[in-house]
Amino acid sequence: MQSGGFTNDDQKIAARGDLRARLRSLSPAARATASHAVGATLIQFSPSPAGRVVAGFLPLPSEPDLTGFYHHWRDHGGHLAMPLITGHGQMEFRLLPASKPAASASPDPDSDLPSFPGLIPGPYGLYEPDPARCEPAAITDMSLVLVPGLGFAAGGTRLGRGGGYYDRWLAHLPTTTPTIGIAFSIQICPSLPTLNHDQKVDFLLTESGWLKGNQGRLAIPHQLSAP
Numbered sequence: 001m002q003s004g005g006f007t008n009d010d011q012k013i014a015a016r017g018d019l020r021a022r023l024r025s026l027s028p029a030a031r032a033t034a035s036h037a038v039g040a041t042l043i044q045f046s047p048s049p050a051g052r053v054v055a056g057f058l059p060l061p062s063e064p065d066l067t068g069f070y071h072h073w074r075d076h077g078g079h080l081a082m083p084l085i086t087g088h089g090q091m092e093f094r095l096l097p098a099s100k101p102a103a104s105a106s107p108d109p110d111s112d113l114p115s116f117p118g119l120i121p122g123p124y125g126l127y128e129p130d131p132a133r134c135e136p137a138a139i140t141d142m143s144l145v146l147v148p149g150l151g152f153a154a155g156g157t158r159l160g161r162g163g164g165y166y167d168r169w170l171a172h173l174p175t176t177t178p179t180i181g182i183a184f185s186i187q188i189c190p191s192l193p194t195l196n197h198d199q200k201v202d203f204l205l206t207e208s209g210w211l212k213g214n215q216g217r218l219a220i221p222h223q224l225s226a227p
Helices: 008-024 028-045 067-075 164-168
Strands: 053-055 079-087 089-096 120-121 127-129 142-147 151-153 157-161 179-182 203-206 209-212
Touching: 008 151, 028 067, 028 120, 053 127, 067 079, 079 164, 089 164, 120 209, 142 151
Parallel strands: 053 079, 053 142, 142 179, 179 203
Antiparallel strands: 079 089, 120 127, 151 157, 203 209
């Protein structure tokens, strides 16, 4: 599709540049405050964690950090699955080990690994599950999927970073599994360029609260409950 002589790809490149500039304008303190607000709202509205699997993400420095929510989920009997890149544009989710580091263990001052066991440094400066320690998570076992992105628009439109990892994976997710786009409010746009294969999210959540996603309504607690 073309508009004004520009292809859809051109529009995506321009939109990504604008969104990256917006994210650079956020101070570390502002990101931390906004991340805390997003996590607190997730704790309030998510289903009971006990025995359920949430598909999360390990953030880039510019993305919301949901560590507080992840600790809450695990502390209340839930399971955490994180993405593992398996090939070009391909990923799967792996379950993080339930065990916690021993209280007597001395932290390695040279290590910056996140505070969850089973993670190792991966591509793009991200951490990812160690396939030697983390079992595969079946896509049909997910109770909730948290989706990062470079930008989102009302209606659930998502603009990723161009690798196509989430679009390919979400295409196989059961439609009954709720997906939540996680972002800062400055990442919400009036509209975004899309292609046929681009996947939408059911709900959108920023530090300012819920926005209408692909479900066409605001999220309320029972709408986030999955079997």
